[in-house]
Amino acid sequence: MGLTDLNVLGYTFDRNLTLLSGEMRVDNAHPLPGETVILSATVHNTGDLPLENVTVSFYDGNPALGGALIAEAPVAGVLAAGYAVTVSTGFIAPVSSGIRTFFAVADAGNLIAEQDEGDNQDSLRAFGPDLAFTSAELLSDWGNVVKLRARVSNLGTGVSLPTRLLVFQRAAGMDAVAEMAIPGLQPGESHTVSLPWDHGLQAAGLHPIEATVNLNDFDEVDRENNLTVLSMPVGVDLALSPFNLEIGDMSRSQTPVTITVVNAGPVAVTDAVVVLHNFFTRDAASMLVTYPLPSLARGEVVVVNTIVPGPLTCGLYATVAAPKEDIDEMNNYVSVAGAIDCSVRVFLPQVSR
Numbered sequence: 001m002g003l004t005d006l007n008v009l010g011y012t013f014d015r016n017l018t019l020l021s022g023e024m025r026v027d028n029a030h031p032l033p034g035e036t037v038i039l040s041a042t043v044h045n046t047g048d049l050p051l052e053n054v055t056v057s058f059y060d061g062n063p064a065l066g067g068a069l070i071a072e073a074p075v076a077g078v079l080a081a082g083y084a085v086t087v088s089t090g091f092i093a094p095v096s097s098g099i100r101t102f103f104a105v106a107d108a109g110n111l112i113a114e115q116d117e118g119d120n121q122d123s124l125r126a127f128g129p130d131l132a133f134t135s136a137e138l139l140s141d142w143g144n145v146v147k148l149r150a151r152v153s154n155l156g157t158g159v160s161l162p163t164r165l166l167v168f169q170r171a172a173g174m175d176a177v178a179e180m181a182i183p184g185l186q187p188g189e190s191h192t193v194s195l196p197w198d199h200g201l202q203a204a205g206l207h208p209i210e211a212t213v214n215l216n217d218f219d220e221v222d223r224e225n226n227l228t229v230l231s232m233p234v235g236v237d238l239a240l241s242p243f244n245l246e247i248g249d250m251s252r253s254q255t256p257v258t259i260t261v262v263n264a265g266p267v268a269v270t271d272a273v274v275v276l277h278n279f280f281t282r283d284a285a286s287m288l289v290t291y292p293l294p295s296l297a298r299g300e301v302v303v304v305n306t307i308v309p310g311p312l313t314c315g316l317y318a319t320v321a322a323p324k325e326d327i328d329e330m331n332n333y334v335s336v337a338g339a340i341d342c343s344v345r346v347f348l349p350q351v352s353r
């Protein structure tokens with residue numbers, strides 16, 4: 001009698017519920033104290049069989065360490081294999097607290113025997129203090145001094161601890177270029193800062209500046225709003241004011257023009273020139289008048305009154321420039337269209353009926 005190898009290809013139909021990491025949600029991360037928020041979690045039937053009596057229990061804190069049950073949310077009807085359903089429960093936001101960790105557990109009472117009882121849980125950190133930049137701007141002060149004007153707000157549900165606001169110019173080194181203390185803030189409270197520093201000698205151009213609050217003094221769920229990136233302009237920035245441009249009768253042979261030049265940048269400017277063009281273009285051939293400005297102090301405003309030969313039937317184009325490159329060209333031009341539209345256009349054929 002020979003040996004018989006008996007190979008049995010077996011397959012067991014499994015039951016399994018799964019909560020995937022990172023699928024828990026809270027509908028409002030910044031509730032007012034006492035406001036009801038909605039916690040939700042998605043339970044997947046990752047087994048082979050449809051399941052009934054599926055529940056997801058929500059806890060405030062880890063249930064294995066004494067976390068309090070918030071609610072047990074039932075899944076209505078049958079959860080078919082391969083399907084998932086999201087269940088939710090209300091939770092009254094804490095009046096004031098640190099960060100909470102919420103847990104969702106599928107089949108917490110273990111009414112369903114599963115292939116894997118260890119994949120039934122997900123968690124979500126929420127609430128607590130949440131510092132954020134709610135406004136921030138960089139202003140040129142005088143010389144090489146710039147100033148960060150910013151508002152830091154506590155958007156969270158818990159009191160924030162005293163911390164620091166740090167300013168970095170990463171390209172210039174790893175150390176903070178400026179810093180100041182931020183006091184502890186109540187939920188909803190804001191703190192406005194005005195923080196000047198001397199940027200020293202910098203190349204002309206736009207330099208990215210990072211301001212960050214609470215780099216690592218205390219824990220926050222949302223750290224993305226603790227950072228703001230601003231642009232520090234260094235160098236010449238002349239501008240023509242679009243609000244202070246006055247032109248006389250553009251059909252005359254002599255037309256008075258009043259134009260306002262602003263030195264908007266952080267440095268004094270020498271040898272600037274205002275150029276006025278006819279025909280609503282900046283072509284050299286259309287140049288009417290050049291008006292030199294030998295020196296402009298930082299922040300200086302100069303009103304130029306001149307008379308240009310007309311008529312300006314197509315319109316007037318004004319530019320300002322200096323020998324040193326301008327860090328923002330967009331504000332160096334103003335124009336006024338004339339009575340005649342001289343711009344090049346493509347006309348579609350018109351069909352009359």
Ligand SMILES: [Ca+2]
Nearest residue numbers: 017114116117
């Ligand atoms: Ca499971």
Ligand SMILES: [Ca+2]
Nearest residue numbers: 107110112114
């Ligand atoms: Ca189970």
Ligand SMILES: [Ca+2]
Nearest residue numbers: 130131222223
């Ligand atoms: Ca924050």
Ligand SMILES: [Ca+2]
Nearest residue numbers: 237238326328
């Ligand atoms: Ca400019």
